[in-house]
Amino acid sequence: xxxxxxxxxxxxxxxxxxxxxxxxxxxxxxxxxxxxxxxxxxxxxxxxxxxxxxxxxxxxxxxxxxxxxxxxxxxxxxxxxxxxxxxxxxxxxxxxxxxxxxxxxxxxxxxxxxxxxxxxxxxxxxxxxxxxxxxxxxxxxxxxxxxxxxxxxxxxxxxxxxxxxxxxxxxxxxxxxxxxxxxxxxxxxxxxxxxxxxxxxxxxxxxxxxxxxxxxxxxxxxxxxxxxxxxxxxxxxxxxxxxxxxxxxxxxxxxxxxxxxxxxx
Amino acid sequence: xxxxxxxxxxxxxxxxxxxxxxxxxxxxxxxxxxxxxxxxxxxxxxxxxxxxxxxxxxxxxxxxxxxxxxxxxxxxxxxxxxxxxxxxxxxxxxxxxxxxxxxxxxxxxxxxxxxxxxxxxxxxxxxxxxxxxxxxxxxxxxxxxxxxxxxxxxxxxxxxxxxxxxxxxxxxxxxxxxxxxxxxxxxxxxxxxxxxxxxxxxxxxxxxxxxxxxxxxxxxxxxxxxxxxxxxxxxxxxxxxxxxxxxxxxxxxxxxxxxxxxxxx
Numbered sequence: 163x164x165x166x167x168x169x170x171x172x173x174x175x176x177x178x179x180x181x182x183x184x185x186x187x188x189x190x191x192x193x194x195x196x197x198x199x200x201x202x203x204x205x206x207x208x209x210x211x212x213x214x215x216x217x218x219x220x221x222x223x224x225x226x227x228x229x230x231x232x233x234x235x236x237x238x239x240x241x242x243x244x245x246x247x248x249x250x251x252x253x254x255x256x257x258x259x260x261x262x263x264x265x266x267x268x269x270x271x272x273x274x275x276x277x278x279x280x281x282x283x284x285x286x287x288x289x290x291x292x293x294x295x296x297x298x299x300x301x302x303x304x305x306x307x308x309x310x311x312x313x314x315x316x317x318x319x320x321x322x323x324x325x326x327x328x329x330x331x332x333x334x335x336x337x338x339x340x341x342x343x344x345x346x347x348x349x350x351x352x353x354x355x356x357x358x359x360x361x362x363x364x365x366x367x368x369x370x371x372x373x374x375x376x377x378x379x380x381x382x383x384x385x386x387x388x389x390x391x392x393x394x395x396x397x398x399x400x401x402x403x404x405x406x407x408x409x410x411x412x413x414x415x416x417x418x419x420x421x422x423x424x425x426x427x
Numbered sequence: 428x429x430x431x432x433x434x435x436x437x438x439x440x441x442x443x444x445x446x447x448x449x450x451x452x453x454x455x456x457x458x459x460x461x462x463x464x465x466x467x468x469x470x471x472x473x474x475x476x477x478x479x480x481x482x483x484x485x486x487x488x489x490x491x492x493x494x495x496x497x498x499x500x501x502x503x504x505x506x507x508x509x510x511x512x513x514x515x516x517x518x519x520x521x522x523x524x525x526x527x528x529x530x531x532x533x534x535x536x537x538x539x540x541x542x543x544x545x546x547x548x549x550x551x552x553x554x555x556x557x558x559x560x561x562x563x564x565x566x567x568x569x570x571x572x573x574x575x576x577x578x579x580x581x582x583x584x585x586x587x588x589x590x591x592x593x594x595x596x597x598x599x600x601x602x603x604x605x606x607x608x609x610x611x612x613x614x615x616x617x618x619x620x621x622x623x624x625x626x627x628x629x630x631x632x633x634x635x636x637x638x639x640x641x642x643x644x645x646x647x648x649x650x651x652x653x654x655x656x657x658x659x660x661x662x663x664x665x666x667x668x669x670x671x672x673x674x675x676x677x678x679x680x681x682x683x684x685x686x687x688x689x690x691x692x
Contacts, residue, residue, distance in 0.1 A: 172445060173540070180542065181449065182442035213446075250542075252550040258672065261553070262679045275438070275637060277445065277515070278546035280556065285517040285540060288526070292562045296587055299557070316585065322561055372540060407523065414527045 166238040166264045168251035170276015171195075173372025175204035176213055183274045187214045191241030194234050198223045198332045199256050200248035200279065201395045203373060218246070223333070231260040238269045250278035282371040283325060283397050286378060288411025289366075293402065295322030300343040300398070301329045302336075311350040314400045315358045321403035328396045337394035340367040344387045344398070359383060359400075364425075366399040366416055367391055380418035431503040431529045433516035435541015436460075438637025440469035441478055448539045452479045456506030459484045459499050461491065463597045464521050465513035465544065466660045468638060483511070488598070496525040503534045515543035547636040548590060548662050551643060553676025554631075558667065560587030565608040565663070566594045567601075576615040579665045580623045586668035593661045602659035605632040609652045609663070624648060624665075629690075631664040631681055632656055645683035 167186050172178025187193055195218050197205070211218055225233055237243040251257060251273055264271050284291050295317030298310040310326060317324040328338040338346075344365070351359040361384035369377040369391040379389055401408070404426040412418035432451050437443025452458055460483050462470070476483055490498055502508040516522060516538055529536050549556050560582035563575040575591060582589040593603040603611075609630070616624040626649035634642040634656040644654055666673070669691040677683035 170542075175447075177447035177450065178445055178540075180437055180443055180445050182440075184446065185442065250546045250550050252553060253546055253556050255553075255555050255672070258553050258676050262675055265679045273550060275443075275542045275547045275550060277435075277540040277542060278550070281515045281518055281543035281546050282540045285515050285538060285543070288517060288520075288523050290520050291518050291545065292564070294561070296560055296585070297557050320561070320581065407520070410527055411523050414530045 163242050164239060164268065165242045165270045165272070166234065166261070167242065167244045167272045167274060168257065168261065169244050169246050169274040170250045171202065171246050171248050172277035173249060173279060173282055174202055174374070176206060176210040178277055178372065180274065180276065183276065184214065186274055187216055187244050187246070189242065190216065190244040192237040192243045193218045193246065194221050194237070194243070195219070195246035196221050196226065197248060199254045201330060201332055201337070202248050203370065203393065226256070226260065230263060234260065235264060235267065235269065238264060247276070250276045253278040253280060277372060279327070279371060279397070280325065283368050283399070286368060286371055286376055286415070287366055287399055288415050289323055289399065289401065289408050290405065293323050294325055295320060295402070297325045297327065299327045299329055300338060300346060302338055303342060303346050307346045307350050311347055311354065311358060315356055318358065318400070318402050323402050324400045326398040326400065328398065330395060337396060339394075340369070340391050340396045340398055341387055341389070343396070344383055348383070364401055366401065366412065368397045368399065369393065370395065371397065378416035380412040380416035380422070428507050429504060429533065430507045430535045430537070431499065431526075432507065432509045432537045432539060433522065433526065434509050434511050434539040435515045436467065436511050436513050437542035438514060438544060438547055439467055439639070441471060441475040443542055443637065445539065445541065448541065449479065451539055452481055452509050452511070454507065455481065455509040457484070457502040457508045458482070458511065459486050459502070459508070460511035461486050462513060463488045464519045466595060466597055466602070467513050468635065468658065491521070491525065495528060499525065500529060500532065500534065503529060512541070515541045518543040518545060542637060544592070544636060544662070545590065548633050548664070551633060551636055551641055551680070552631055552664055553680050554588055554664065554666065554673050555670065558588050559590055560585060560667070562590045562592065564592045564594055565603060565611060567603055568607060568611050572611045572615050576612055576619065576623060580621055583623065583665070583667050588667050589665045591663040591665065593663065595660060602661060605634070605656050605661045605663055606652055606654070608661070609648055613648070629666055631666065631677065633662045633664065634658065635660065636662065643681035645677040645681035645687070
């Protein structure tokens with residue numbers, strides 16, 4: 163059957179996959195996988211292949227972007243093809259084009275969702291999901307970070323939290339750390355002077371969301387800027403207005419200083 | 428071991444669970460489950476119990492809210508306890524209090540994430556995740572819908588998309604339909620006259636996100652207001668500024684009228 167099924171691998175390791183996703187792999191004629199859009203720190207391909215009883219073809223960014231995923235479309239032309247993607251298949255927009263191209267040539271497409279890094283981070287923080295504004299990515303220091311700064315400022319004006327994903331270059335095994343991200347944003351603060359990122363700004367650093375050892379640390383920028391969060395991946399939350407229940411959650415789950423109670427009343 | 432593990436069931440049926448979640452259930456001393464925060468249309472408890480090889484205790488809103496989850500905390504005091512929650516355990520804030528209460532009495536808590544309805548909807552739409560603003564819930568007609576109207580207006584001003592969850596009362600098997608939600612928002616429009624929800628406003632209706640038969644329909648409010656979306660659950664997206672790739676996605680995946688191409692250039 164001509165079919166292309168996008169299956170989310172979820173986060174961290176082989177076990178983030180859903181039972182439905184596993185079933186799709188087992189019944190597929192061809193299985194492809196990419197790992198360049200996101201990091202899965204504890205993922206073991208060989209063990210995963212044993213688990214699924216299927217050979218999995220690893221595809222690079224080149225295969226997808228330069229050759230327009232020809233390889234995958236060709237397989238889907240002749241049989242049920244599964245394309246495995248870290249997290250949720252379309253939370254990053256990288257693969258939307260492939261899905262459009264497939265539909266254009268009459269290949270039926272389906273999505274089997276996976277755990278997305280975004281809901282994992284929100285969920286871990288205990289903050290109210292409906293109080294998050296626009297999400298933004300903080301780039302590596304060589305790129306200006308004015309956009310994330312402005313997004314944080316805009317969300318704050320509206321009393322909303324900002325989830326900041328930190329840039330990564332998986333193939334180069336390069337990850338922007340929480341400390342670097344805070345410094346980058348402070349550099350913008352020095353130029354713009356809007357008091358969006360001051361030493362006393364409250365932030366929540368999140369490391370390894372979705373893994374078995376996630377780490378959350380809520381505090382002031384001045385405390386987090388040198389805090390050791392261990393291994394990647396990393397992300398940052400800049401809260402807007404905090405409800406007292408959210409403060410309780412930050413104290414209970416993110417080791418927030420108890421003075422937060424006095425600060426947010 | 429004194430431990431309370433919150434495990435996300437994901438969406439729709441027994442197979443939305445992750446392999447990790449299944450493992451947690453199999454190794455648990457006690458397993459509880461709630462189904463009142465969200466709908467899992469095709470979930471079969473008996474089959475799920477066979478799948479896990481465990482007896483699962485169904486808990487009501489009363490157990491959790493009136494008795495502060497005493498039942499669950501008592502179990503976690505004496506052994507590894509799993510609490511199953513539809514979607515992702517903390518995307519709804521309902522269970523944050525239970526987690527805080529557990530930590531307060533020295534019960535270690537962990538989260539095994541599940542597919543959240545929010546990333547499923549965003550992912551299905553093909554719209555860019557980072558272009559979504561604040562999420563909002565549209566209430567049943569008996570409650571004023573001014574807040575969602577204002578959130579949609581605010582997001583639009585910023586060029587951002589709005590994801591609207593539609594209210595539901597699972598125990599009463601009652602679901603706000605997309606048609607009703609649009610009418611409710613039109614009523615607010617009649618009062619406020621801000622041209623946020625006009626017959627020519629673009630919207631995307633999403634039904635059964637995460638199921639095997641999701642339905643997406645993008646169009647103008649005047650076309651969607653009587654469109655038959657079939658069975659619940661439902662949600663709505665009001666796009667802000669649309670990138671041409673997002674338009675292509677809406678045409679390919681959400682049956683959007685091709686005139687969208689001319690409209691959003």
